[in-house]
Amino acid sequence: MAKKANKYHGYDITTQAIHTGTDYDLETGAVRRPLHMANSFKLPDDLSQVNYSSTDLLMYARNGNPNQHWLEEKLAALHDADDAIVLASGVAALHALFWTLLKTGDRMVYPNVSYMAVYRMFHELFNRKFNVETVMVDMTDLEAVKQAITPGTKLVHIETPDNPTNGITDIAAIAEIAHRNGAVLSVDNTFASPFNQKPLELGADFVVEAITKYINGHGDAQGGAIISNDLATMDRIRYEAQVNVGSVISPFNAWQIFRGSVTFPLRMERINKSAQKIAEWLESRANVTFVSYPGLSSHPGHVTAAKQMKNGYGGVISFGLNTDDKAVERFCAALKVVTFAVSLGHDESLIFPQPSYDERIQLYPEVFRKGFIRFSVGLEDPHDIINDLDQALQKIGL
Numbered sequence: 001m002a003k004k005a006n007k008y009h010g011y012d013i014t015t016q017a018i019h020t021g022t023d024y025d026l027e028t029g030a031v032r033r034p035l036h037m038a039n040s041f042k043l044p045d046d047l048s049q050v051n052y053s054s055t056d057l058l059m060y061a062r063n064g065n066p067n068q069h070w071l072e073e074k075l076a077a078l079h080d081a082d083d084a085i086v087l088a089s090g091v092a093a094l095h096a097l098f099w100t101l102l103k104t105g106d107r108m109v110y111p112n113v114s115y116m117a118v119y120r121m122f123h124e125l126f127n128r129k130f131n132v133e134t135v136m137v138d139m140t141d142l143e144a145v146k147q148a149i150t151p152g153t154k155l156v157h158i159e160t161p162d163n164p165t166n167g168i169t170d171i172a173a174i175a176e177i178a179h180r181n182g183a184v185l186s187v188d189n190t191f192a193s194p195f196n197q198k199p200l201e202l203g204a205d206f207v208v209e210a211i212t213k214y215i216n217g218h219g220d221a222q223g224g225a226i227i228s229n230d231l232a233t234m235d236r237i238r239y240e241a242q243v244n245v246g247s248v249i250s251p252f253n254a255w256q257i258f259r260g261s262v263t264f265p266l267r268m269e270r271i272n273k274s275a276q277k278i279a280e281w282l283e284s285r286a287n288v289t290f291v292s293y294p295g296l297s298s299h300p301g302h303v304t305a306a307k308q309m310k311n312g313y314g315g316v317i318s319f320g321l322n323t324d325d326k327a328v329e330r331f332c333a334a335l336k337v338v339t340f341a342v343s344l345g346h347d348e349s350l351i352f353p354q355p356s357y358d359e360r361i362q363l364y365p366e367v368f369r370k371g372f373i374r375f376s377v378g379l380e381d382p383h384d385i386i387n388d389l390d391q392a393l394q395k396i397g398l
């Protein structure tokens, strides 16, 4: 596919989020483009030029749909990038990228802390099924990273801030090490979002985002995106992973996420501010054992985060309570404003315990192994959120 159109290049991200990818409806003049629920499209009269594995022609839903394409235009613009591919989930986007880039015998390097499905893919699937050499490393330790990324390494994948510990990885430094060894760098940018961080500007080759989270922002649709300036590889991803594996996004989900994305910069601005305030409040509490939030000067990655996160530090706070797993559950269940559920980046605040029996707990820094909670700050009044946390802490005797 050709480079995505970006009529609002150079405009502020708030303006781009409103105007990119939208237009008058050609048939009716409506100021909103329609939701196209169709799984087939009229074919051209002359079929001799049609490539049935291509995404260029609208012909069948798995080859692409108009709502997907308009959302792709917007995501490319939000990252000042040439191209974006939107698929059915964040994990589908991660898989599509890895599936296209890696083959038997290749070596790749991944972080010791990452989204669960990334850990699964490299800890037990790509290595065992396809004999890809997958090397786990602490990405916050640049010396260890230099050892792990050997010449001929195909791919380096990082996540910053990472899920669930909020660790910070230096994107520019890892990009330099990766490129020196002939590897490409992909960055999971879900926690930061393009409002706070644009990895392509820092040297990354591919960005992956779960647009289920901040871009959609309303807890009602699932989607994932790959964003890049490497048009040739992006076309390979469309061919190898979208059309021939099939993880395309439904038009309805693309339509919902497109709608959510309009207000995304405003929501991020509010969430950045509220999360900073709440992180500082948590840090002042006696029975809070640690607060991992990149906006706090106590965070070991704060200086790096300040360098690469331009507008703020996102809405996820990882923190610990000086208590056991059962009391953490009681704390989460006692909240009235904050919702006790997985996921992050919704309008509502969400809380999710990371129990001490989690199979990956030994991979996290020591303090995270007891009373660890992942908290996603929402759009509610920050004082209401603080009061809610306070009353639930009192309820469990902290």
Ligand SMILES: *Cc1c(COP(=O)(O)O)cnc(C)c1O
Residues within 6 Å of the ligand: 089, 090, 091, 092, 115, 159, 163, 188, 190, 191, 210, 211, 212, 213, 222, 223, 224
């Ligand atoms: C949620 C999440 C994903 C996966 O997205 P889904 O839409 O749930 O598949 C990937 N990476 C990170 C960092 C996430 O938080």
